[in-house]
Amino acid sequence: MMENSTPSYSPTARTQTRIRSMRGVYDKAQVHAILDEGFLCHIGFVIDGQPFVIPTAYARSGEQIYIHGAPASRVMGVANRDLDMCLTVTLIDALVVARSAFHTSINYRSVVVLGKAREVTDLEKKREALRCFTNHVIAGRWEQAKQPTEQELKATSVLALQLDEVSAKVRTGPPIDDEEDYALPIWGGLVPVIQTFGEPMPDDRALPGTTAPHLRGT
């Protein structure tokens, strides 16, 4: 597949936003930044007409998103049948507390990726995908941890989804109340929503002298 070197994804009828007030974002740098900040996505796929939405961890490598799971899981079965998928990543930044209930909102950044996932079967490519995947959540963890055996690699399904039909949506800034409502004696503003990592908690069998990994943002 040729790498698309333009700085934006091309909007399609399926990735264009319907609501005029929410402009779609197709800029690759912005899309990559959202994908690289999150680590949990929700995968949508259809079985017998029924949509399923399943949470799973992911990592980006260039213009690929990798997910993985047990071969027997529903989502991993999808790739073998060449089914359409949707992968969505959402970061919540703030509650937008407007003076009116109607204008109350949430500041968020989300990315929606449409496409068909393909299974990564080559063991070395699978190993590389799992390395990206492990190090995305905890930088350098792949090098610290015990590497998977060939049997473990075979017992893991890895899917790759190409970043091709992609859009982001971003809401930022304060509440937008109706002009006359700013005179009401009601507080308006933002309440930040923050995801942090807590103090690492060794398990009962952690050996003396071993130290917890360093985490992004800590």
Add this chain to the structure above:
Amino acid sequence: MMENSTPSYSPTARTQTRIRSMRGVYDKAQVHAILDEGFLCHIGFVIDGQPFVIPTAYARSGEQIYIHGAPASRVMGVANRDLDMCLTVTLIDALVVARSAFHTSINYRSVVVLGKAREVTDLEKKREALRCFTNHVIAGRWEQAKQPTEQELKATSVLALQLDEVSAKVRTGPPIDDEEDYALPIWGGLVPVIQTFGEPMPDDRALPGTTAPHLRGT
């Protein structure tokens, strides 16, 4: 609709987990507790064979989940066409840092609700749904905020999804490494993932004497 007074949802072929190690949870109290702790869900629906997964806020009232949005949005159009939906809520509790990359995991609690959403059209029921919705994120905010006008109510679509075909998945506890790997000089344990609210930030037009709402968990 008769209220189902049993303490559990009935598993179906579609809500039974495929992976033996991950037991499905159907207990209503546990499902309700997860739904009441979160406020962001991901909605899955299908248009022309393509699954879409869209983030949105929600609230539970008894055995109903409410979501809302602009009438022109894709997701709100789904209810009018009696389409199948999937609503998923995921709470992340910890990174599960195993000694082996293979057993690295995430502690999470998720709920998946399958069904057809129906549109709430009666204005008073819509108002009540929006009250639940606003107060779910910020307790008492509905009573503090300016209430929606009839025109605003008409400009908001509200969907209700019945809790009927429902399952939860929960992973808790430390990493489960292979017995021989506990002897390796590699740290193992949990890294808590915590979502908190930051200090409320009034916007430029907040009036003196108005105070920020009290938030859940702060």
